[in-house]
Amino acid sequence: MQHGRLVCVGTGMTLGAHISPLSRRYIEQADVVFVLVADGISEQWIESMNADVRSLQPFYQEGKSRLQSYKEMVKVMLAEVQAGKNVVGAFYGHPGVFAWVPHKAIAIAREQGYQAHMEPGISAEDCLYADLGIDPGTYGCQHYEASQFMFYQCTINPSAYLVLWQIGVAGDKSLTRFSTGISYRKLLLEALQVHYPLDHSVILYEAIGLPLQKARIDCVLLKDLPVSEFSLKTTLVIPPALSMQPNREMLKRLAMLNEQN
Amino acid sequence: MTSIINILEKMGQTTAFEKERKKLSLDSEMLELPLEVQQALNHGNVEQLNQILQVRAQVVCGLHPAEDPDQEDKEKDDEEDEDNKHQKLAQLKSAGDKLRHAG
Ligand SMILES: C[S@@+](CC[C@H](N)C(=O)[O-])C[C@H]1O[C@@H](n2cnc3c(N)ncnc32)[C@H](O)[C@@H]1O
Numbered sequence: 001m002q003h004g005r006l007v008c009v010g011t012g013m014t015l016g017a018h019i020s021p022l023s024r025r026y027i028e029q030a031d032v033v034f035v036l037v038a039d040g041i042s043e044q045w046i047e048s049m050n051a052d053v054r055s056l057q058p059f060y061q062e063g064k065s066r067l068q069s070y071k072e073m074v075k076v077m078l079a080e081v082q083a084g085k086n087v088v089g090a091f092y093g094h095p096g097v098f099a100w101v102p103h104k105a106i107a108i109a110r111e112q113g114y115q116a117h118m119e120p121g122i123s124a125e126d127c128l129y130a131d132l133g134i135d136p137g138t139y140g141c142q143h144y145e146a147s148q149f150m151f152y153q154c155t156i157n158p159s160a161y162l163v164l165w166q167i168g169v170a171g172d173k174s175l176t177r178f179s180t181g182i183s184y185r186k187l188l189l190e191a192l193q194v195h196y197p198l199d200h201s202v203i204l205y206e207a208i209g210l211p212l213q214k215a216r217i218d219c220v221l222l223k224d225l226p227v228s229e230f231s232l233k234t235t236l237v238i239p240p241a242l243s244m245q246p247n248r249e250m251l252k253r254l255a256m257l258n259e260q261n
Numbered sequence: 262m263t264s265i266i267n268i269l270e271k272m273g274q275t276t277a278f279e280k281e282r283k284k285l286s287l288d289s290e291m292l293e294l295p296l297e298v299q300q301a302l303n304h305g306n307v308e309q310l311n312q313i314l315q316v317r318a319q320v321v322c323g324l325h326p327a328e329d330p331d332q333e334d335k336e337k338d339d340e341e342d343e344d345n346k347h348q349k350l351a352q353l354k355s356a357g358d359k360l361r362h363a364g
Contacts, residue, residue: 041314041316
């Protein structure tokens, strides 16, 4: 094993409330911490835990491909690992949920013979289950990155919940925008209309980031999606529109099996 | 300005029970802060806090591409391989043609 190690930790969604004791200790004990969180105050909070905290924010620039930014983030973290340091990547939420950078950095570090692992965190998904009273086990729950949902023919089950992430940049093929407008959302609506009625209620959700904020839980009709307000932090939650359809054939075969045993 | 961050961190760790009892140890700590900070904290004025703490107000939090870059790189490689194959075939064909004409 080479010297140098990478640990990607989650800081949770709400400042102070969600970080695990272990993740915090990794941040405190690292030689260098790279941070990517959802607001400037949380960034300063992480800075208060270690003398060498470096923000990954400067890698983003409007007009520059985010993919390029992501690759640069991976590179800068790995350079410190290769220099033999104990490196921590502190990412908001869960570092492995809709987060390419930490997964990629860990994979490359391992390929290069370094020790690397991930410590979980409380993600937006965890918060939405709590705040919206949703249990993914009740009807099932599908998750897609919003643009991916538009670019590919996804098989949607309207009897289950559908959660669309990064809805604020839905449809941005160039990866250079920090928001997409009404025309993009009209196309998203078209794609959703195939599965859901226009008067279906959907939820625009934003978990608490700073402990002085309130969660955003806005119910809107599907048809109003194009004119609704989104930020980079908004997640779209679509409740089931159809009751679950029994699989009669399978039920019959299971009944026969039960009779036999 | 660490004290504001400390207070925010403690706010994040305050239970609803404590809030109901309205006996927060935080209250006395808050009183030690400048009035404008107390107001920003009480009113949940994040913009004002950003200014007081001099932190970046514009933060991007996307971390995930819609399309798997590794898959895209692979597809590009495959496409290039395919192009190379076509080029090589064309070269072989024209060399064969030349030989046939020469013959
Ligand atoms: C790159 S993903 C990162 C998710 C993060 N790793 C997590 O564990 O939640 C960014 C997306 O997460 C969701 N998100 C981020 N902050 C959020 C918040 N405060 N409330 C709800 N969803 C949020 C939004 O869909 C946003 O576009």
